[in-house]
Amino acid sequence: MIKHPQRSTVEVVICGAGIAGISAAYHLAIKHGIENVVLVDERAPLSLTSDKSTECYRNMWPGPGDAMVSLMNRSIDIMENLAHESSNIFNLNRRGYLYATADPNRIPYFKRFAKEANELGVGPVRYHTDQPNDPAYTPAPAIGFEDQPAGIDLILDQKRIRHAFPYLSEKVVALIHARRCGWFSVQQLGMYMLERAKERGVRFIPARVEGVEVVGSKIQAVHLRNGGMPITISTRNFVNAAGPFLKEVGRMVGVELPVFSELHLKISFKDHLGVVPRNAPMLIWTDPIRLPWLEEERALLSESEETKQLLKELPPSVHTRPEGGPDSDILIGLWAYHIVPVEPVFPFSIDPRYSEIVLRGLVTMIPGLKVYIDRLPKSVVDGGYYTKTRENRPLIGKLPVEGAYVIGALSGFGVMTACGAGELLAAHLTGSKLPHYAPAFVLERYEDPGYQKLLEDWGESGQL
């Protein structure tokens, strides 16, 4: 029997029900009262990248300019409001990010970093230098997010470092404790926004977006396939929130998006000996690492070009945090020690050495974890793609086809940005007043010769 395409008309079609597409739908329906918004995804909501993240947030991002910090601060404001109205159904905490160095030569960098963060709007810097007039250092509570200091505690006082964080390496000489940071359940936040959006008429259609009809440079319709069933939806507005498939879906409207992808993995394992306290913040080692191998391990690793790399100095930023409530003993660990641009494919293959390398890297920061090296604990490894622009800033706004929009290139910051990015996308689509940081994220920025010049000499990307 020939199946005839179903046809309907809606106001907005959003391709992708990850955290970005859901936030866009939420803001369009709830904040702007747009009826007839449709979210389309060939997978279950939030199930491709958004549920694989470390679920962390921070307002500390580098320049140039204050756009990233402003977007993050706005996103965190929205998350805090949602936490208030939902009795914190998604367990937003405010434990902070703790950046550690064992290199005394990096202390001036830590100071500059804290000063720049303050200038960009991260918040005040409190110096802890073992002086009588030092400000108080307030440890972060394990749960909750209210009544906490903002900004940064820069801790150079060795006694305070050992006292507050006795499980860190004795070699640590300086810590930055960034305070408007923590983590939350992305699944719970996403489902909360999706349920609220559905109450206001947003519909979820389980289908694949196969094509977008553009006539006279205007969006006309979106072609879907649900199993064998073709569906055509007439619409004037199409939002590309396709995560790792942003480029592919961009081509459906005839726009080449300047993004690429990297595969990032994370491990979860049981810290059954309780080496890391359950109330610890996010812990990040900021120095490069040379892993200590035994002579026979060294010989084995030097046999192949690929494993030889592990004998060299490896990049900084191995990080870990406790996962779950007080009864859990799970730790999450990540280390992007070998990252190259790749085509996003699913399922992807996982380097069997990844868990061991992450654990070995973490031992540099938390020597007590060494007990697990001889008998490696069972670990679960998962992850997904950081789809990103070259300067690691998102794409949020209009595309050069009337009615086409993008919310993506959310790299390793998509869950923390989602609320602010969804609000911004909705403001673009409804023609509402845009915040001062909006121009920093539109695709047209690449047409500006001044921006191109800036790109040639871009500083830190902020990626962990």
Ligand SMILES: Cc1cc2nc3c(=O)[nH]c(=O)nc-3n(C[C@H](O)[C@H](O)[C@H](O)COP(=O)(O)OP(=O)(O)OC[C@H]3O[C@@H](n4cnc5c(N)ncnc54)[C@H](O)[C@@H]3O)c2cc1C
């Ligand atoms: C290991 C790891 C750790 C991370 N840690 C953090 C962190 O701590 N904090 C943070 O903020 N971010 C983190 N991130 C990044 C964050 O997870 C992503 O930026 C975010 O999830 C991207 O959300 P998204 O909605 O854009 O994409 P996705 O969640 O991938 O959603 C895109 C959706 O589009 C759908 N789709 C695509 N093409 C089509 C089509 N043609 N038809 C129908 N549907 C389609 C897909 O099925 C998918 O469901 C991490 C990522 C990884 C991999």
